[in-house]
Amino acid sequence: MLPRILHNSLIYAVGSALNSLALIILMPYLVNALSSRDFGAWAIYEIVILLLTMIILPGLDVGLMREYWYLETEDARRRLAGTVLLAVTGAGLFVTFSIAIVSAIPLVRETVLTDLRLEIDTHLVMLVVMISSAESVFNVFLTVFRIRERALTFVTLSAGRMLFLVVGGVLGVRFFGGVTGALIGRMTAGFIWLVVAGIVASELYSLRFEGKALWRCACYGFPLLPANMASYVLLASDRYILKMVYSLEIVAIYTFAYKLSSVLDTLVTRPFAIEWAPRRFKIATQPEPEARYGQALILYLFVSCGSALAILSATPWLYAIVAPAKYQDGQEVVPLLLLAYVIYGLSYPLNVGIMLRGKTGYLSLIGIASAAACVALNVVLIPRFGMLGAAWATVLSYVVWTGGITAFSQGLYRISYSAFPLALVCFGTAAGYLVLARFPGVFGSADSMMSFVARLGWVGVVIAALGYGLRDVLRGRTSANGRAPQTASVST
Numbered sequence: 001m002l003p004r005i006l007h008n009s010l011i012y013a014v015g016s017a018l019n020s021l022a023l024i025i026l027m028p029y030l031v032n033a034l035s036s037r038d039f040g041a042w043a044i045y046e047i048v049i050l051l052l053t054m055i056i057l058p059g060l061d062v063g064l065m066r067e068y069w070y071l072e073t074e075d076a077r078r079r080l081a082g083t084v085l086l087a088v089t090g091a092g093l094f095v096t097f098s099i100a101i102v103s104a105i106p107l108v109r110e111t112v113l114t115d116l117r118l119e120i121d122t123h124l125v126m127l128v129v130m131i132s133s134a135e136s137v138f139n140v141f142l143t144v145f146r147i148r149e150r151a152l153t154f155v156t157l158s159a160g161r162m163l164f165l166v167v168g169g170v171l172g173v174r175f176f177g178g179v180t181g182a183l184i185g186r187m188t189a190g191f192i193w194l195v196v197a198g199i200v201a202s203e204l205y206s207l208r209f210e211g212k213a214l215w216r217c218a219c220y221g222f223p224l225l226p227a228n229m230a231s232y233v234l235l236a237s238d239r240y241i242l243k244m245v246y247s248l249e250i251v252a253i254y255t256f257a258y259k260l261s262s263v264l265d266t267l268v269t270r271p272f273a274i275e276w277a278p279r280r281f282k283i284a285t286q287p288e289p290e291a292r293y294g295q296a297l298i299l300y301l302f303v304s305c306g307s308a309l310a311i312l313s314a315t316p317w318l319y320a321i322v323a324p325a326k327y328q329d330g331q332e333v334v335p336l337l338l339l340a341y342v343i344y345g346l347s348y349p350l351n352v353g354i355m356l357r358g359k360t361g362y363l364s365l366i367g368i369a370s371a372a373a374c375v376a377l378n379v380v381l382i383p384r385f386g387m388l389g390a391a392w393a394t395v396l397s398y399v400v401w402t403g404g405i406t407a408f409s410q411g412l413y414r415i416s417y418s419a420f421p422l423a424l425v426c427f428g429t430a431a432g433y434l435v436l437a438r439f440p441g442v443f444g445s446a447d448s449m450m451s452f453v454a455r456l457g458w459v460g461v462v463i464a465a466l467g468y469g470l471r472d473v474l475r476g477r478t479s480a481n482g483r484a485p486q487t488a489s490v491s492t
Helices: 002-033 036-054 058-068 074-103 106-115 122-147 152-176 178-200 211-246 249-281 289-321 324-346 351-354 361-385 387-412 419-438 449-469 472-475
Strands: none
Touching: 002 036, 002 152, 002 249, 036 122, 036 178, 036 211, 036 249, 036 472, 058 074, 058 122, 058 211, 058 249, 074 122, 074 211, 122 152, 152 178, 178 289, 211 249, 211 361, 211 387, 249 289, 249 324, 249 351, 249 387, 289 324, 289 419, 289 449, 324 387, 361 387, 419 449, 449 472
């Protein structure tokens, strides 16, 4: 059973990464094919799509996961899946028509939107809403495949969708031009793979609506919406405020840096989160759970910091070969954004107490507090420091998020983490970064492949040294709280 769980977890992690990688792979093309203003608009529309997806799919996929196996017959399960599909489709249509009507009202366009400095093009808004609707329904299909443990189907659909999104974005810009073409390409690819997913999953759902079944899913999923909305504020508020205070061109420069930094989230944090979701409960039933939780924290910190250094080593070279000259100023915020992603990712191995004790309501409280801090910091720092202010606001708000989760979790389930291995990773990473940042001339010209190889080689030395220092902890010979492993179990 355990090997199968680990195998499926790895496949789901790959699939999740593929769903995010499409927009990252597309970025080098868009940043050169679009004007900086159009690329800035694309960035704004991209985070609007994320917001609308949360609204159209307000935790119903999570509710579906919870309720599915409580049903006793396959027919009831198919009806439940079909009910959620119908509800999400209906929500998408409702949001589409509502936004179309509201955005067409002259008073709204000429007052509210103008005051917020949002130049709204109605046909682009409709493209954005249709993309959001299609991606929401597609996510329900992916959820069904995860529930049924059809991991290969999940990753195949994710890979196909990624390929079509990239090709669709390129062709859309070629044939229609600008941000309109990019959105048309994304919408077309999304609907094609929505149809494909519907056909592949046809035996797993029955389009019959059952209100009671939907109510059970909603009762479980809707309470997660405040936490999801708070995470959206943490992710997106900086670009909205940069747009209001400066321009779409600044948003474009900042977004390129953000996308480059998000590789860490896509390749490390999200796969870890998917694998960690069931594993933290499994560990609670095993001997020495505290030691295992501590080892997981150190392992994540080690991998994420090493990966962040690797991305930093590639940053000057990537900017030189991919980004137009006007985007170069964004390099200064990449280290801060990577730091923010590392801090955010730490909330997963540190959330043991909240999840074990079932106190998920605390997540909403912490999310609201960190989102409020994020908006306040953005309002104060962005007008004075521009992109640097936005990056620092992101770092500090994630400190609030992860710090709050750690404090509540430790209060609910105390884990004694060893300070030495954690400090070793932090100080080692800082030393590796200082050499990259303070002595760039040692590695040669930024646009040289040899310079990139030399920088990456230095990062490899740092990672190897840290790995050697942590060898006993990572191999499980020494527990993360500094004691030798014991055979007695620890009560949860």
